[in-house]
Amino acid sequence: MTSGERGSTVTIVCAMSAAGQYIPPMMIWPRKRLSDALMRGAPPGCIGAVSDNGWTDSTLFVKWLLHFIQITKTSKAQPCILIVDGHNSHKTLQAVDVARDNGITMITLPPHSTHKLQPLDRTFFKSLKANYNRAADNFMTTNVGKRITQYNNNNMV
DSSP: OOOSSOOOOOEEEEEEOTTSOEEEEEEEEESSSOOGGGGTTOOTTOEEEEESSSOOOHHHHHHHHHHHHHHHOOOSSSOEEEEEOOOGGGSOHHHHHHHHHTTEEEEEOOTTOHHHHOHHHHTHHHHHHHHHHHHHHHHHHHSTTOOOOTTTGGGOO
């Protein structure tokens, strides 16, 4: 089941450890200002951000990296490895400096291979997308004529 409207992109920046612990995500909305209403019902500890197109960029990646550091308490004394895809926003001097200063070794996956190699695509995101689609189908079935918007999206489950 699909909605007749074409939606807008909201980017979710996620990280998960090999042990299954996750970092509360960053949600990037396509707009100029972040409204508190967009974050209503978001996971605890989640942070919000905005960009013109709803995609991440180098500034937002550094914001997420600082969030990652705050949650994980990583440091030079307690280092960690962070595997990222090859997006340009992950390869800026500022991002590398922040990572290095906080004991993070970033490993970048080869280009055009993340759909096969990226662990989150194969595990976490696959089930997340399936459950989101199920919740969207349920919302549209029980709320005939209503649209799923960025404001009621968190009330679907």
